[in-house]
Each structure stands twice: as C-alpha cells, then as structure tokens.
Amino acid sequence: MNPRRILLLLAATAVPLAAQPGQRPNIVLMFPDNLGWGEVGAYGAVRGVPTPNIDSIAAQGIRLDNFNVEFSCTVSRAALLTGRYAIRSGATQPAGITLWEVTIAEALKPLGYASALFGKWHLGGSNWIKGRTPIDQGFDEWYGIPNTSNEAQTTTSPNFNPATMETPHIWEQKVGGPATKAKIFDLESRRTLDREAALKSVDFMERQVRARRPFFLFYPITQVHFPTLAHPDFAGKTGAGDIGDAMADVDHNVGIVLSALRRLGVERNTMVLWCTDNGPEGRRPWRGSSGPWRGFYNSVMEGGIRTPCVIRWPARIPRGQVSNEIVHELDLFPTIAAAAGADIVPKDRPIDGVNILPFLEGKRTESGREHALYFTGTQVRAVKWKDWKFHYAFMPEPRVTEPPLMRLFNLRSDPREESDIKDINPWAIGLFDKLVTDFKASVERFPNVPANTPDPYTPPRRP
Numbered sequence: 001m002n003p004r005r006i007l008l009l010l011a012a013t014a015v016p017l018a019a020q021p022g023q024r025p026n027i028v029l030m031f032p033d034n035l036g037w038g039e040v041g042a043y044g045a046v047r048g049v050p051t052p053n054i055d056s057i058a059a060q061g062i063r064l065d066n067f068n069v070e071f072s073c074t075v076s077r078a079a080l081l082t083g084r085y086a087i088r089s090g091a092t093q094p095a096g097i098t099l100w101e102v103t104i105a106e107a108l109k110p111l112g113y114a115s116a117l118f119g120k121w122h123l124g125g126s127n128w129i130k131g132r133t134p135i136d137q138g139f140d141e142w143y144g145i146p147n148t149s150n151e152a153q154t155t156t157s158p159n160f161n162p163a164t165m166e167t168p169h170i171w172e173q174k175v176g177g178p179a180t181k182a183k184i185f186d187l188e189s190r191r192t193l194d195r196e197a198a199l200k201s202v203d204f205m206e207r208q209v210r211a212r213r214p215f216f217l218f219y220p221i222t223q224v225h226f227p228t229l230a231h232p233d234f235a236g237k238t239g240a241g242d243i244g245d246a247m248a249d250v251d252h253n254v255g256i257v258l259s260a261l262r263r264l265g266v267e268r269n270t271m272v273l274w275c276t277d278n279g280p281e282g283r284r285p286w287r288g289s290s291g292p293w294r295g296f297y298n299s300v301m302e303g304g305i306r307t308p309c310v311i312r313w314p315a316r317i318p319r320g321q322v323s324n325e326i327v328h329e330l331d332l333f334p335t336i337a338a339a340a341g342a343d344i345v346p347k348d349r350p351i352d353g354v355n356i357l358p359f360l361e362g363k364r365t366e367s368g369r370e371h372a373l374y375f376t377g378t379q380v381r382a383v384k385w386k387d388w389k390f391h392y393a394f395m396p397e398p399r400v401t402e403p404p405l406m407r408l409f410n411l412r413s414d415p416r417e418e419s420d421i422k423d424i425n426p427w428a429i430g431l432f433d434k435l436v437t438d439f440k441a442s443v444e445r446f447p448n449v450p451a452n453t454p455d456p457y458t459p460p461r462r463p
Contacts, residue, residue, distance in 0.1 A: 024111060024214040024340050025313065026205075026270040028257060029104075029332070031080065031218070032250055033073065033120060033149065033225040034297055036280030038289025039247050040308045046289045047240040049247045053255035054310065057274050061312030062321035062360055068328045068372050068384070069278050071304050072297060073148060075375075076277040076329065077123050077220070081105070081137070083333030083345065083353035085439075087375050090449035096125035096132050098449055098457040104333050106138030107344040108216050116204045117142040118197035119220035120149070131455060135173050139218070143172040143200050144193065145185055149225040152190035191229045194221050198253040202260040209264045214340075219257065220277075223250050228286040243288055268314045271339050273332065275309035282398065294416040298398035300374035300381045301417060302389075311360060313339070318362045325367035326384065331356045349459070350442050371435055378451075380439075383432045387412045390422075390432040 037043050041051040042058040043065075070076040074093045075086035081103040082089055089097045105115035117134045124132030124146055134142040145151065151168040154160055170189060173179040183189055201219050208215040223246045229235070230245035234252070238244040254274065261267045280288025280303070282296030295301025309327070311317065316339075330353035337344045338357040345351055354368045371385040382391045391407045396417075406429075408422035422428060447460055 024113070025315070026208075026214055026261075026266055027104075027108075027113075027216045027336055027339070028261070028270055028272045029216070029218050029336075030221060030254060030257065030272070030274045031077075031119075032221040032223060032274075032276045034278060034281045034288065035224050035247075035250070035276040035307070036288040036290045036296075036303065037293060037306065037308050038291035039224070039243065039280070042310060043308050044291055045247075046291065047238075047244045047247070049238050049240050049244045049251075051247060051251040053251045053258055054274055056258070057254075057272055057312045058310040058322075060314060060319050061272075061310065061317045062323060064275075064309040064311070064327050065322065065324045066326050067275060067307055067309035068305055068326065069276070069307050070329070071300050071374065071376060072278055073225075074122050077121075079352075080277070080329045080332060081123070083330050083351045084349070085330065085352050085373065085375065087378060088350060088352070088443075088446075088448050090451045090453050091123070092125070092451045093122070094126055095452040096123045096128060097137075098453050099131065099136055099455045100449065100457040100459070101137070102346045103137045104336055105134075105216055105218070107333070107337060107346070108340060109138055111214070111340055111342055111344065113214050113216050113340075114204075114208050114211075115139045115216040115218070116201070117144065117218045117220065118200045118204070119144045119194065119218075120222045120225075121146050121220070122148055129179055133173055133179050135175055135179075141172075141174040141204070143170070143182065144197060144220070145170055145222065146179075149190060149222045150227065152185050152187055152229075153227055155184065155186045187227065187229060190222070190227060191231050191235070194223055194249065194253050195231050195256075197221070198256040201257055205257075205260055205264060205266075209266060216336075217257075221250060221253065223247075224281070224286070224288060226281055226283065226286040228281075242286060271311070271313040271316075271336070273309070273311045275311075275329065275332075276307040279304040279307060292415050294418070295396060296398070299395050300376065300391075301396060302411065302415065305374055313360075316357075317360050321360075321362065323359075323367070325359065325365075326369045326372060326386075327356055327367050328353065328369060328372050330354075331367075331369065335360070350446050373436070373439060380436050383435050384411075385431065385435065388428065389417065390428060391417075 038046040042055040078086040078091035168185040169181040228242045230249040234249045278297040290303030293302035295303035334353045334355040374382040407420040409417045
C-alpha cells in the first residue's frame, strides 16, 4: 500500500480507542458462494448431507434466520467489506470498486491486525492486476482466484485457443510483491482450491499466533458456485449429487479452520462468522435450494437475498441463540469494529451497516435494524421493513419482471411471496416510499461513486 493510500485511510477513520493488542479478538470470516438456505444442516439441509462443523458454530453462538445480502457476487462482496450498499461504491463485476473504498482489512490495519484472503476476490474487475488486488485493499497476503469460479470451464470450452485466449490462473501475492500465477485454474484445480485455501488459512493463523498478533482471516469459499465440483475426497460420496458432495467438502474445510483455532488455543477469543454471499444458483444441473423461500440469486426474492449466517465468539456471544431479527451483511463491518474495541468505521461517507454486537451478546433483543433496501443495477427493486416486503418491480426470476410490478407481502404469513396484499394495506406505500426517499436524500449529500470509475477517485466537494 503506497504512502498516499495510508494517509487517505487514516483521514477516513477516527483515532482508535485505547486497547492492548493482545486483548483484541481474532476475526475469521468465511463466505461461501451461491449457497442457499436449504443446504445447511442447522437450516434444514434438504439433501440430508450432514454439516456438523457449520452447525457447531450455530450451536456455540447464534443462528440468524433473517440475514440479508445483496443479490449477486460482486455487489455482495462490496457491501460486506465496506459496510455500504454496493450502489454507493459503484461496484460492478467488470470494474470492481475503487481504492477510495475502505475495507474491513484496511480499517483493522492501524490496530495491528494481520489480514489475509484465501479464496475468491471478485472486487477488482477485469483489469484487477493493475492496482485492484486484495493487497491494494488492505490485505497482507492472498491466494485464490481474482474473479469467479466459472472461469475454470475456460480451458475445456470447445472454442478455447490458448494462442489467442488468456488461460485462467490461481494467483498469489504478498505485500510488497507482485501478483504471480500459482497454477492454471481449470476443472481439476477447481476441485481442490477451497482445500488449499483452508490449509493456507491454517498456516496464516499459526504464523500470527506465534507472532502474538491479532488476525483477520477472510476465507471466501468458492463452493458451491458452478461448476460445482467437489474435492476428490467427496466427489460421488454423499449420494446427493454434485451440490451434496460440495456441501460435504465445504463443511470439511470449515472443520479444518475450526480445529486449528482450537489447537492453537485461540478459539475462545476468536469471532467466527460463516455466512453466504447470496442465494443459490438457479441453473441446472447445479440448481441449489432456497429452503422455504422462493427465488434464486440474481433476484431480490427472499431466496436470492436471505441466506444462512451463523456466528460464534465464546468469550462474548452466548450459546444456542436463534433470531429472526433483520440483520444485513452491511452490519458486519461496524460489528467487527466494535468487537475490536476501536472506532475505525469511516466518518467521511455514508455507512449503511449498524453495530449489532450488543444484540449478538444478548444485551438487547433487537438487532438495531428495521429495514433493508434491495437493488439490481441502479434501481431499488424492493424494501423490507419488519415482517413486510414491498416490491417496486416484482422479479420472480432473474431479469424477468411480472405484472403487477408493485406488490406487498407479509413474510411471516406468506414466506414465499405469493399473495399480494398491497390493495388492502394502503398505508404501506407511503412508509416504503419514505425509506427510499431517505436513502435518496443521503445520496444527494454524498453522491454515489459512478460505476466503472477509475482510480484515483476523489469525491465531489460538498457545499
């Protein structure tokens, strides 16, 4: 990270509160890809594939039954790491996010945290290697794929020509050095990438424990995104198809990380978060399960934006909790900041996340969040408020709207969003319009970063 970047980061954040580095918790954030509610044991596991390691996080902490995310891969990762709706950061798959954005890794760095990413990045755009790698956004090291898992199919495509087309690779990089190719990313290495990332995660944690340094491990698991091909240890073993095999693989890799925390003696003071980036894939043969919800990723139906999330921190979070309070991936940045005991959330831009740590600790029954907005592109597609959800453009399938566009559902009585009750609840549109208007007012004050903006980005001066 260059000196100018460090100065900008320090200007964006407040001075950390006094705390001893040895008292700060470690943070482990595991973030599987396109993994729906219905695949996890603690949430019902429709395929019957056991997930004991993921379930243990829920049993030892809290299971969130109303955890919300953005509707697709890149925008979800942007929201997660910045605490801002992705529309604010201009996040797009072709371009990623600008270096003006402050990630969790960058915010933790002044506190002495070591940070690593092992798995999927997908925030640097197609030209990520020119200044938009994980290292440029605060991580000390990374290993994985810069974009997405379906690139593993490239070399077996009938039209692939290595003389004229770029071969996808798994990459690695450390602070101070260039990104280098580790191996070709194809259907074979796609099966083993998550296991390699788990083992590298263990090595990273071992080094930080020896150095007595707090760490932030971001393990963005590439499963169960298509092509959903499990590690050879699990391929064909569950009897539940490719997704069932991949779920067994995911759970095993989670177990590798959890076992290392226990062996290293840091389990009690490590906050472990396991949540998924969006709902399941809808395309066959790798169609996932949304559990009781309707829809898939790339839509704002509950199946696309309500995903499993389990969190534990033995030193602070009581065991055995289950909650239907609204929580959003946006909330994890300010919550991790609170867990670290420091006021490191940027103050020079809107932050949409709220600190839910007191809720996780059982000090209050409400999460602190009553509503969430859902976007596709630049449009507000739906808004959730308490048990109610209002669609401004009803889209039951990706990119397919269906009249009447404006619909209202009560998610407690109608979890599958099937019975529009807008006409018998005339109060609703005014309430939901007010929530959208409030968001637009914040955009007037702090304009969104335009999509595809190059670096360096400088926000417009406010009057």
